[in-house]
Each structure stands twice: as structure tokens, then as C-alpha cells.
Amino acid sequence: MKKFCKKITRFACLAGFLMMLSKTSSAQTDQDAIMMSKHYFCGGAMYGYSGWKNYWEGTLKRENLNLGTGSTQMIGVMGNYGIKNNLNVLFNLPYMKTKASAGTLHGLKGIQDLSVWVKWMPYSRSVGKGTLSLFGLGGVSFPASDYTPDFLPLSIGLHSTNVSARVMADYELGKFFATASGTYTYRNNIKIDRNSYYTTELHLTNEVEMPDVASFNFRTGYRSGHLIAEAFVNNNTTLGGFDIRRNDMPFASNKMNATTVGAGFKYTLKNIHQLAFVGNGTYVVAGRNTGQATSVSAGVFYAFNVTGSNKKDSKK
Amino acid sequence: MKKISFLTFTLLAVLMVIQISCSKNIEGRTDKLAALSPANIDLEAGKWKLVLLSRPDSFAVAAPAAITLPGYIGELNEVKGLQFNMTSVQKDNIRYWSAGSVLRWNETMRDLVAKHNLPPYQNEDGTYPIPNSANPFNYPQFPFSNPPFAARAYAYVSAAQYDALVACWYYKKLYNRAAPYKVDSTINANSIMINKTDLPSYPSEQAVLAGVTAELMKAFFPTEIAEINQKVDEAKTATMASGACTRSDWTAGESLGRQIASVFSGRGRGDNTSKAVGTQVQWDSLATACSAKGETPWISLEIPHRNPMLPFFGNVKPFLFDSLTVVNVLRPGPPPSTGSDQMKKETQEVADYVKNPTRENIDLVHFWADGAGTYTPPGHWDAIAAEDFILQNYSEVRWARNMALLNMSLMDAAIVCWNTKYFYFNPRPTQMDPSIKTITGIPNFPSYISGHSTFSGAAAEILGHIIPSRAADYNQMASDASLSRIVGGLHYRSDCSVGLETGKKVGDYAIKRAMTDGAE
Structure with missing residues (x-):
């Protein structure tokens, strides 16, 4: 279970109109309970598409004929390295491209944010008939290019530097598991191209105060050496921020909340067990100042022992 | 489990350090300005060319009572009362207005324009509702402060402020009543957040500005009347507590401002905007x-x-x-x-x-x-x-x-x-x-x-x-x-x-x- 390239993606920012590329996808190790073994590296690439026709303007659900369907495509590279059996480091770097199917607004594209997580499993013991593991994770993400966050919903990200802390617990019973985690994300203030903007009052500055975000994730399903299949639910809540005004455009410091459900799988080939495929889909079931996105993504990962020895792998 | 509690503790500590070291409070470019300090008090401005008024004394302002009379002594005591045990909120309020009333009212105008500058959402049948000033709270709220609307609102308020201050300066020179901080040494000692000048205080220029601006703003932004009135009260308290004017200076000024506003509203009703x-x-x-x-x-x-x-x-x-x-x-x-x-x-x-x-x-x-x-x-x-x-x-x-x-x-x-x-x-x-x-x-x-x-x-x-x-x-x-x-x-x-x-x-x-x- 700890050997293979496990799921990695984290293709987007924490909330909001980029929710379509939510971090709830199945193939991602910063939210699952799977560790890479010492000296193993797993790298891969993912493609994702996310689109929404309806969105919440504050709490009011609406469509926008001048946007049609807002969509984002993503290609990301990501990796996970086992420093120790119980200490991993992960990274992710996505390229994004946005589009509105109607209206006149120009889509944007570019490299978004580089994120790096450290994942530590200090505890893993038999409890009852199963195994209980506890994790602590710390992550940072920062913009990897000079994209603008001030053209939502067509901006590719919010351009804040984020520091996240997460605690996670996993219980495995036979081939079934359940994982729960809670995350607090600190977001630093951002700068926009304008030197004045309105939130609930007029600000004469180019600096925007970014509220922090709390998120919770629960996932459960089947987990064996070659197949992982799971369902999950994720909730992001922005701790502050303001609602989009009636018929206004979204803004980076909006109160962007979303509850997302999804399902995913990861399949590791039996004859080439370094190679794994992942796929998943998510849907936003409730939100505020966020698009009701449907997202799908797929990826391929390859794992190997950086010391050159693949013995562990060969044993399955 | 020790490790877990250690981990939790570490994470919390890291977050606390982040919170403390990176205050997210943002500061606007004009949040902390020094008090307005005129290089020239423009004592002769009562003679400047007016925009709409025909004369600076088109609206009469009665002569103020002598500063030796008991009524005025009472007014000075009111100022002293405001200066006594001021809270930090009151001090901030004085600092805010001391940067200049034309500036602050202009910023308020910009705030209101930005707040109301949103195009109405369409009707079911694909037409668009038009904001109605007779029913301003109904969606779409009046106004939709788009660029022409905004340009006109800024112009009326600014032109009216100018005419009102020319009239104000005319009376200031005519009546030449010194400001409380010039009359009373206690008030002078406590007037530390503003610059003191020789400009006469009757009628108060801040009051003229509050009156003329509020009156016009209420017509341009009828849903904001409560906030505008609140702003006038804040300006009044700040100006009196700063030692720059007494109640009679204020009352005469606010009344003059409101009367001059009516000339501009009258023009606005007939300027074809309707x-x-x-x-x-x-x-x-x-x-x-x-x-x-x-x-x-x-x-x-x-x-x-x-x-x-x-x-x-x-x-x-x-x-x-x-x-x-x-x-x-x-x-x-x-x-x-x-x-x-x-x-x-x-x-x-x-x-x-x-x-x-x-x-x-x-x-x-x-x-x-x-x-x-x-x-x-x-x-x-x-x-x-x-x-x-x-x-x-x-x-x-x-x-x-x-x-x-x-x-x-x-x-x-x-x-x-x-x-x-x-x-x-x-x-x-x-x-x-x-x-x-x-x-x-x-x-x-x-x-x-x-x-x-x-x-x-x-x-x-x-x-x-x-x-x-x-x-x-x-x-x-x-x-x-x-x-x-x-x-x-x-x-x-x-x-x-x-x-x-x-x-x-x-x-x-x-x-x-x-x-x-x-x-x-």
C-alpha cells in the first residue's frame, strides 16, 4: 500500500471560481493517507477540465448569459518523494487556461501556483480490527508567474501566497478505508493592477486583504495494491470576505465557499507496477460566490526508487 | 500520542506567528494625512467668480452675536466639553476631517458612485429595468451611477461646493469672528490635531460644505440619506471638538450650504438629464x-x-x-x-x-x-x-x-x-x-x-x-x-x-x- 505512486494532484487554489479545479480530486496525496516509501519518487502529469454554467452571486444562484459556460483547462506536473517511510514531500505546478463560451471577455492562460507539501505520519497502529494512522501536513503555495487575480472569473488564480496546516486521520479495515482531514490556510494579501477598488467600501490602494480559509475533507472507499476507488466530500469556507453585489463581477477577496462531492480511482498496472492511471470527477453541490462546477481529470504517474533499486516494487 | 500533541502545538504556534507577523490590515493612500495647512487662507475669495449664484450674498447670513455675550461663552463651554476626555474614536474622527472637507466629501462621493455603479439585471422578457428615483430602494436601486451620471454628480457637487465656499468666505471676511482656538486659551491648548489659521470662523467652512454636499448627495443617492446624515454629524462633532468652530458658526454655515444647494438642484431639474x-x-x-x-x-x-x-x-x-x-x-x-x-x-x-x-x-x-x-x-x-x-x-x-x-x-x-x-x-x-x-x-x-x-x-x-x-x-x-x-x-x-x-x-x-x- 505504501509503495506506489499514489495520487497526486492539487490543481488549483482553494476556493471560488477556480473551484472547478478543486483540490478534492482523487489523485492527490496531500489529502490522502498514502505514503511513498523511502527513496521512492513518483511523478506524473494530469489533465483536467472544469466548467460551470451557474454560479452563486452571494447566496443567489444564477446564470450569466454574458459568460455562458466558464471553463478552465489544466495541465499539471506533480511529484511525491519519500524522504522516509513516514515523511514525504510533494509538489504540484499547473498551467491553466480559462475561457467564457459567451460574451466578449478574453480568456487568460499561464502557469499558476507552485505548491509544496510536507506530509508526516507520526502514528500508525492497530486499533480494533483495523489500522489507525495519524498525519500532520504543512504546505506552502505561491504564484509561479505574474498573472492577474483581478479578472475573475477568467483569472487563472488568486495570486496569494498561502501557508496551510492540516491534520488528518485514516482508518483502514481490510480493504476499506475512511480518511478525514481539516485544514487551515493562511493567505497573504495580494496586489492588483488597479489602485482603487470597492468591496463593501472604497479602498484607495492596490493591496487586497485576503481572508483565510478553513476546509474539511472526508473520503472513503476501497483500497488495495492495484486499485483504489473512493468517494469524497470536501467543504471550503472562507473566513471573512464579502458577497458579490447584484450583477457585479466576482472579486479575489469574496467569501468563496463550496461543498464538493466526487469520486475517483487509481489503477496500477499489474505487469508494469511502476505505472498508474488516475481519474476522477467532482461536482459542487453548494456554494457561495463560486461556480457550480463539474470537473473531470485524468493522469498518469510513474514511480521508481531513486537509488536505482526497485526490489520493493518487484514484490508488489 | 505525545508526538501528535507536539505536532498540533507546532502547527498552532506556526499559525500564530504568521498571524502576528503578517498583519493583513491594509491602509489607503489617504487614511493617514496630516491636517490641512493652507499656504494662503485666501481671505479675498469672497470676490471670486461664481458659477451659478449671482452674488456671494444671494442668501443672507445674519450677523453673529458678539463673543462677549453669555450665549457665546456657553458655546465655548460646549467646545471644551467635547474636548474633555476625548475617546480615540473621536480623535480619529477629528484627524480624518482635518485633512480637508472638500477632500473627504469627494472621497465619499467616489465611494457612493462605486457602490451604485452596477448595471441592472435583465427582466424575464429580456428587457432591462430602469432605476427610478421616485422609488429608489426597489431593484434596480436608483441610481445606476454610470460614467455620465457620475460625471454630472461630481460636477454639481463640486460646483455647488465652490459657490457655497465663495459665499462663506464673503461672510467670513464681513463678520470677521475669530475661531474658538483664537478666542479661548483652554480651547487653544486642546486644539492639537488641526492647523490654526487667522481665517474667521463664522460661518464655518466645514459646515457650509457639509450642508451643500449632503443636500445634493441626497438627491443623487437617495438610498444613502441615513449614512449621509451620519457623516454630517461626524463632521460637525469633529470640527467643533477640534476647536475650529462653535455651534453658531456651524449652524449658520450648514444653513447657508443647504440653501445654496437648492440653486444647483433647481438647475439639475431643468438641465435635460430627465x-x-x-x-x-x-x-x-x-x-x-x-x-x-x-x-x-x-x-x-x-x-x-x-x-x-x-x-x-x-x-x-x-x-x-x-x-x-x-x-x-x-x-x-x-x-x-x-x-x-x-x-x-x-x-x-x-x-x-x-x-x-x-x-x-x-x-x-x-x-x-x-x-x-x-x-x-x-x-x-x-x-x-x-x-x-x-x-x-x-x-x-x-x-x-x-x-x-x-x-x-x-x-x-x-x-x-x-x-x-x-x-x-x-x-x-x-x-x-x-x-x-x-x-x-x-x-x-x-x-x-x-x-x-x-x-x-x-x-x-x-x-x-x-x-x-x-x-x-x-x-x-x-x-x-x-x-x-x-x-x-x-x-x-x-x-x-x-x-x-x-x-x-x-x-x-x-x-x-x-x-x-x-x-x-
């Missing part, structure tokens, strides 16, 4: 007239098509010249014909810019966009002007005079621009070539001439006269604002170059006025 929206039949006739000339008429690029923004605003009565001048002198000749090679060439130029917009151009476009939800281009120029005026140490009356010159230019620029737009009814680049996607929203009115360019040309011209050392900078800003509309996909080059020229001509009328108004 007919600026038009009807479906009139809108259709604009397109028909354009087609009759063999040109492609503008159509709204919004879905569903939105009625054009204030198509008859071009008939509003200007401040700096008459309506005939708009049509016969200032309205420029036609844009390139929609069928011409020149138009094809200019459309292609726009298409080339937006195909793969550079980051630099996105920055330029967004910096100058001033679209929905903002204080509009006139508000942007007010912000530019205000932040420069702060450095000039003007008296309140000179502040008002310069803001009035600027905002009358911007309103008149809007009138000339709107007149031109709807006379030619020229399509946007995206209508000519739907592959042109824009880097900010396309405003819902015809293309020729560019509003941003006209506003910016006018503003740069008058501001360059007011602060000659900055003239080159203002012209550069105007060129940037103008260019931003081409590279953003909103306008053809000829919209922008002709817009800038036309705006400058409007600004020249303001310069003519400035050279003869007695303030230079």
Missing part, C-alpha cells in the same frame, strides 16, 4: 438615422441586448459653454466609414493587440478600466487630482475651486462625448470583428469617440493648468488611459485620438474660466 434615457422608439431612430447614412449602426453587445446607456445625455446643459457649442464647435467630424479600408485597418490593429495580450497591456487596461463597480473615469481623475492637491496646501475654498474646474470639465466632456457617440452611433471593434475578445467589459454605448480619452484629455488639460509642474505627467496619464482602450479591445485608434483632442478642447474652456475667476 430626458437622457429616452424610449424604445427614440433608440430605434438612432439606428435608423445611422443606416440612412450608409453606415453600420451600433448594437449592444450584451446578451440580451441592453438599451443604450443614457443616449440623450449629449443634450444635457453644460457648465462651461452652451449646448450650441457642443454641436457646432466641439462635436468632431465623423469616424472612418464602417465600410472603409481605414476602418478595416483600425479593426485589425485592435484584433492584433488582443490576440495574445501582453501582461504589460493587461496591467494598463485594468489600471484605467474604471468599469462597472468602480468610481468611473471621472472618479479616477478626481482621485489623481485630490492626491496631488493634498501636496499643494490649498485652502478649502481653493480646493473647491480646483475640484469644480476639474469636475465641470469632466461633465462637459461627458456631454460632448455622448453627443458625439449617439450622433454617429458607431459600432465597437467587437461588433465589426466578433473574434475580438476584450480584456475588460465593453461599455454599452457606441464607440466613437472614446469616453476614457475625452475625459482624460479634458482632465489633463485643466489639471496641467492648475499644477503646471505636473502637466507633462497628466498628459502622459491621459495618453496611457487612451491607449489602454485600444490595446484592451474596446476602441479604434481614431476613437481615442479624436477623443483626446476633443477632451483637451473642453479643458481649454475650463482654463479660460480659471484665468478670469479671480483666484489666480
